[in-house]
Amino acid sequence: MASQLNPYLAFxxxxRQAMEFYQEVLGGTLELGTYGDFGSAEMPDPDKIMHATLSTEAGFTVMAWDVPERxxxxxxxxxALYLGGDDARLREYFEKLSAGGTxxxxxxxQIWGDEAGTLVDRFRITWMCNIRQPS
Structure with a gap:
């Protein structure tokens, strides 16, 4: 397998709520593993997420966890998460991600010719969106 670099968000x-929201917006398969699932006794709340991965058909991968107190x-x-490309669905993602956010x-x-915007979603994650325009 080749190396890869993915965003890994801390909550x-x-x-769980954030990743389920991102799955609603972006689609795909969501895998959730709690501290309890991994047998971690150090966490006072074993239902918190130790590792989550959202993999979408568009090729997006977003990972997350609930940060322990330490x-x-x-x-x-x-x-910031960056959504870029020429897919018309990016407008829809932008609109849905902005629900409850800013x-x-x-x-x-924009001056470089593409359509772009930035938002902070309801979980305080910044999203940057750039939609390439035909030349």
């Missing part, structure tokens, strides 16, 4: 107890947690300030920059034509 403070709501990783790990510093500063949500939404150090990661659109920082609405989708609009």
């Amino acid at each position: 403070d107890g709501n990783a 790990v510093p947690f500063d949500p939404g300030t150090n990661v 659109v920082a920059m609405p989708l609009a034509k």
Whole structure:
């Protein structure tokens, strides 16, 4: 298998809800493993997510976990997820992801010729979207 690089999002107890929301928006298969599933006795709440992976038909892979108390947690300030391409579904993803969140920059034509926008979803994750325009 070739090497890969995927976003891995940290949450403070709501990783399951966030990943289920992303699955609703992006589709795909969601795998969830709790601390209890992995036999971790160190967690006071064995139902928290130790590892989650969302794999979509479009080729997106998003991973997540609920951060244990011993790990510093500063949500939404150090990661952004990027959706890019020429697929018309990107507009739909942008709209659905913005539900309950904040659109920082609405989708609009930019100086480089593409349509782009940025939002912070209801889980405080930043999403950047760039829709390539035909030349």
